[in-house]
Amino acid sequence: MPVRLIDIAHLMGVSKSTVSRALQGSPRVKEETRRLIMEKAREMNYRPNSLAKAMATKKSGIIGFLMYRKSPPYVAHTFFGPVLDGAIAQAAEQGYHIILAAADDIENTFDEYFIQDSIDGAMIVSFYPNEVIKEFEKRKIPLVVINNVVDSKKNTFIIDDNYRGASSIMEHLIKERGHTKIVHINEDLNHPSFSIRYRAYLDMHKRYNIPVFSEPYRAKHTTFQEGISMMQRILHQRDLPTAVFAATDTLALGAMHAIQQEGLNVPKDIAVAGYDDIEAAAMSNPALTTIAVDRGEIGRAAVQSLIQQIADSEKTGRIITINNQLIIREST
CATH class of the missing domain: 3.40.50.2300 (Response regulator)
Structure with a gap:
């Protein structure tokens, strides 16, 4: 039998609405409470009803993932691939689907890949000019930028340290x-x-x-x-x-x-x-x-931040830095 929101709520000792808000990344739920609820949902293999969610929230439940690269590979790329894996896993946990677009021309990516798909928000990966990022702001599409930082108060940026x-x-x-x-x-x-x-x-x-x-x-x-x-x-x-x-x-x-x-x-x-x-x-x-x-964590953090922006359009953007680790091997 599928796990329901009420099942998670009973086990966590909170209301059904609190569970729902936590899974949607709402700022009305404390960070620690949201983390615990998401861990319990993951443990119970909870999967939201996407159609019901879309009807209730008037959201498509779809987020875009656009990566810029001059030539293939895209998904098999040593950076893009693991980031995408982490993003897909986190999106699934929070009831979202990802559409993927890989572009080799920065100037012709926005309308072609995103507007036509009615996305709730977007992640863009790697080096993009300010004009592209500002276009998202102008159209009020929540945006998270991975692997780059520009001057913007609304968008969140996820970077390796x-x-x-x-x-x-x-x-x-x-x-x-x-x-x-x-x-x-x-x-x-x-x-x-x-x-x-x-x-x-x-x-x-x-x-x-x-x-x-x-x-x-x-x-x-x-x-x-x-x-x-x-x-x-x-x-x-x-x-x-x-x-x-x-x-x-x-x-x-x-x-x-x-x-x-x-x-x-x-x-x-x-x-x-x-x-x-x-x-x-x-x-x-x-x-x-x-x-x-930790490229997978970069993808997961990007989705979490984007869903929070979708839930709260007035949320101020920030820079999130993901820690890394020195691995000493025989080459030095």
């Missing part, structure tokens, strides 16, 4: 491993995440009074092949680094491959560290030191 993560990597290389000749491989420094990681790279040099070894090597894309190409350029220099900090694991794995192709040893000759803790990081030889980003 890039500065803390990159600083942890650099402190590990400098303080724990004694490296003073560290190169940085990055991509688009206009992207907030990559820019912050590079700033941490520079700041850690200042903190430990170490001169910066070189300008950053800027890859065209964050791909394995680009990691190889950037590292090959580095290896052609007369003065070689003793360590590489790449802005993503994929770039780091490419760099490590190039080092080994030259007959050098990782980490004995050149240590390598990445960022993200993708699945391949633990399976490489040697296993890659990196920062574990």
Whole structure:
């Protein structure tokens, strides 16, 4: 027999309406109470009646998830994929469905993917210009932005703690491993995440009074092949680094491959560290030191925040930072 709101209410010792408001993310329910109710609903495998909910709330029960990327993969992407998994799981728990759109053209995404689907709110992932975000504000569509922050009082932004993560990597290389000749491989420094990681790279040099070894090597894309190409350029220099900090694991794995192709040893000759803790990081030889980003939690937090905005249109936007963790492996 399906679990009902009243069943959860009886077990929690609250009213049915309190359970309903908690599952909808209403600000009228205390944060701790909402968390406990959601845990109980998850434990009991509660699934809302979507049609009944839509009729009662005059909401579609649909939220949009738009990711911008210049080329595939989209769902299989090492960042987008786990974020989407977390978002789908959280949305299902709170009685929402997600429609997915992947765009390779920033200018032509808004009307085509979202207005026609009558969504209650939207999440957009990665780098978008302010004009796109302001368009959501103008049309009064609740919005959560993942992996970026812009000047906006209404929208919520979910980001990884890039500065803390990159600083942890650099402190590990400098303080724990004694490296003073560290190169940085990055991509688009206009992207907030990559820019912050590079700033941490520079700041850690200042903190430990170490001169910066070189300008950053800027890859065209964050791909394995680009990691190889950037590292090959580095290896052609007369003065070689003793360590590489790449802005993503994929770039780091490419760099490590190039080092080994030259007959050098990782980490004995050149240590390598990445960022993200993708699945391949633990399976490489040697296993890659990196920062574990909780991408699933980013997706879950985005959905929770969006549903709260849907429930309270006057809610002020905020920045939510998701913690990360330094994972030390054999590559350093």
